[in-house]
Amino acid sequence: MLSYRHAFHAGNHADVLKHVVLIQLLRYLGQKDTPYMYVDTHAGAGVYALDTGYAAKNVEYETGISRLWDRKDLPEPLADYVGIIKAMNPSGKMRYYPGSPYCADKVAREQDRLRLFELHPSDSKILEENFRKVESHAAAQGQRSTVRGKRVMIQKSDGFGGLKSILPPPSRRGLVLIDPPYEVKEDYRKVKDTLADALVRFATGTYAVWYPVLQRMEARQMPDKLKRLPCNNWLNVTLSVSAPTPDGFGLHSSGMFVLNPPWTLEPMLRDLMPFLVKVLGSDEGATFTLETGTPVAVHTGTRKV
Numbered sequence: 001m002l003s004y005r006h007a008f009h010a011g012n013h014a015d016v017l018k019h020v021v022l023i024q025l026l027r028y029l030g031q032k033d034t035p036y037m038y039v040d041t042h043a044g045a046g047v048y049a050l051d052t053g054y055a056a057k058n059v060e061y062e063t064g065i066s067r068l069w070d071r072k073d074l075p076e077p078l079a080d081y082v083g084i085i086k087a088m089n090p091s092g093k094m095r096y097y098p099g100s101p102y103c104a105d106k107v108a109r110e111q112d113r114l115r116l117f118e119l120h121p122s123d124s125k126i127l128e129e130n131f132r133k134v135e136s137h138a139a140a141q142g143q144r145s146t147v148r149g150k151r152v153m154i155q156k157s158d159g160f161g162g163l164k165s166i167l168p169p170p171s172r173r174g175l176v177l178i179d180p181p182y183e184v185k186e187d188y189r190k191v192k193d194t195l196a197d198a199l200v201r202f203a204t205g206t207y208a209v210w211y212p213v214l215q216r217m218e219a220r221q222m223p224d225k226l227k228r229l230p231c232n233n234w235l236n237v238t239l240s241v242s243a244p245t246p247d248g249f250g251l252h253s254s255g256m257f258v259l260n261p262p263w264t265l266e267p268m269l270r271d272l273m274p275f276l277v278k279v280l281g282s283d284e285g286a287t288f289t290l291e292t293g294t295p296v297a298v299h300t301g302t303r304k305v
Contacts, residue, residue, distance in 0.1 A: 010048035011061030011097040013280045014254035016068070017239045018179065018210045019103050020081045020272070021256045021265070025175050025206060026107040027080070028262040035111035037169035039176040041159025041194075043116040044099045045123045046130040047088070051095050061097060063241060067279050069094050075272050100177055101127065105152065114152045115166055117159030124156040160194045168202035179210040188218040192225050195259065199230055206260045207231075213238055213253035223257055228295065231259040236291040237269050239276055243285025252285070266292050 009015065029036040050061050068074060068082050084106050088096050098106070101116050108114060118124040131152060155162055163176065176198065180187040188211075195207055211222055223236050240253035258265065273288040280286070 008058050009060050009251075010099070011050060011065040012251075013064040013239060013241045014210070014212070014251060015097070016064040016081075016276070016280065017237070017254060017256060019098075019100065020077055021237070021258070021269075022100055022175075022177060022208060023081055023084070023103055023107055024077055024265060024268060025208060025258070025262065026104060028264055029173060029175060029206075030107065030109060030112070032173070033111075034173055035109070035113065035171050037113045037115060037166070037171065037174040038104045038108060039115045039117075039159075039163060039166065039174065040100050040104065041117050041163055041176065041178045042180050043101045043118040043123075043127055043154070043159075044120075045118075045126040046099045046101045048097045048099065049095065050097055061094075063282070064280065065097060066094065071279070075275055077268060077272055078275070100179065102130070104177075105131075110151070113150065113169070116152065116154045117157055117162045118154070119156065119158050121156070124154070128154055160190050163194060163198055164201070167198055168205070172202075172204065174202065175206045175208065177208050177210070182212055182219070185216070185218045188222050191222065192229070195226065195229055199259070203231075204260065206258065206262070209257040209259075211255050211257065212251055213240070213255055214251075215244070223255065226257050226259070227293065229259060230295065233261065233292065233294045234259050235261040235265055235269075236289070237273065238289045239273065239280070240285060240287050241277075241280045242282045261292075266290070 026038065065082070065085060068078060074082060084103060085098060087106070088098060088102070101114065104114055116127065118127050131154065159178070168174075178191055178194065180191065182188065191209055191211075195209070198205065198207065209226065212219055214220075227234060227236070235258045236255060238253055238255035242252045244252055269290055273290060277286050277288050
């Protein structure tokens with residue numbers, strides 16, 4: 001099925017959580033001179049217009065980035081994230097929102113590599129066009145090339161299958177983001193199976209999985225299944241901005257599950273999540289959960305604001 005378009009949801013509360021975690025993971029990898037590879041299995045279009053098209057229909061960004069845009073009290077990780085978005089909106093008006101590939105490109109260094117997979121024919125084409133625009137702008141500024149050459153490679157293919165061909169990365173350092181549409185229940189199984197295979201090929205890699213927190217059985221069971229995978233350690237964080245609706249429709253909560261996370265991620269999120277709950281929450285059901293563990297020992301922490 002190829003009906004899903006992320007543009008409807010660009011900049012919402014789930015994107016805030018996903019992209020803050022993504023940027024911090026890449027910042028950590030960038031502390032060493034050795035290059036890393038960033039892999040996005042479901043890259044999307046790369047950049048989304050908020051004032052026209054799909055995003056303007058549901059205005060989901062009002063549950064996320066819009067609430068952070070003018071704040072002066074942002075914790076450092078959020079200020080870093082919002083700064084990247086403001087840099088692509090030089091007029092000061094919130095018109096464009098970056099997808100994960102653009103966030104990764106802005107954080108990555110010249111020696112790092114981006115491998116982007118997108119199967120949807122329209123989004124794959126738009127992704128190519130957006131990175132050509134980034135390249136043209138960089139060339140005009142006398143900066144590094146991005147698309148041409150080996151730094152950024154975009155493939156119109158299924159990232160679940162494509163991941164096998166590029167692991168392990170030559171530098172043995174990397175981050176894989178898995179963020180499928182979850183339109184069909186098979187996506188949940190594919191996430192687990194893909195990770196199990198990837199950990200055999202690249203056991204020391206960091207893997208980040210975004211997932212919706214829904215009533216459907218597959219969504220409820222997936223975090224527990226991921227906790228059993230043979231990694232060194234794992235971290236699971238969820239953000240709920242409201243209580244579930246009586247009919248069960250709508251996305252009120254989402255999570256990021258990270259295998260082999262850096263040690264810095266847990267304390268950063270423990271400080272950050274209460275702020276996100278306070279600013280993005282819309283009722284008393286707003287809360288977060290934060291868990292860390294290994295296959296043999298688990299430490300669980302939850303907090304409600």
